Amino acid sequence: MHNGSAGESPACSGCGRPLTPDEIALTRKMVNRGAVRFCCLSCLADHFDVPEETLRQKIREFREMGCTLFAGSSSAREG
Numbered sequence: 001m002h003n004g005s006a007g008e009s010p011a012c013s014g015c016g017r018p019l020t021p022d023e024i025a026l027t028r029k030m031v032n033r034g035a036v037r038f039c040c041l042s043c044l045a046d047h048f049d050v051p052e053e054t055l056r057q058k059i060r061e062f063r064e065m066g067c068t069l070f071a072g073s074s075s076a077r078e079g
Contacts (some may be wrong), residue, residue: 014043022059025069029062 009018017040027038030048045052063070 010038012040012043013037014039014046017042022070025062025067026055026059029067029069030058 010024011018012023019038019040023040023044024038026041026044027035030044031039039047041052041055045055048055059070
């Protein structure tokens with residue numbers, strides 16, 4: 001699956017949906033800091049067997065802690 005190149009937004013390696021900056025950051029934080037393939041919130045929730053809201057809370061916590069992966073990124077999709 002294509003995950004983006006110059007000028008393209010990366011897509012989820014699981015379902016192909018375009019990713020938000022927070023989803024990319026969360027994959028790097030929770031899966032692999034050097035990741036080049038990323039997952040959307042839904043696929044990450046399936047992978048970790050947790051509700052999506054739990055991951056949204058983790059994004060807020062990481063941002064509040066000052067994690068630079070989340071600096072200046074927008075909120076994760078709410079749906």
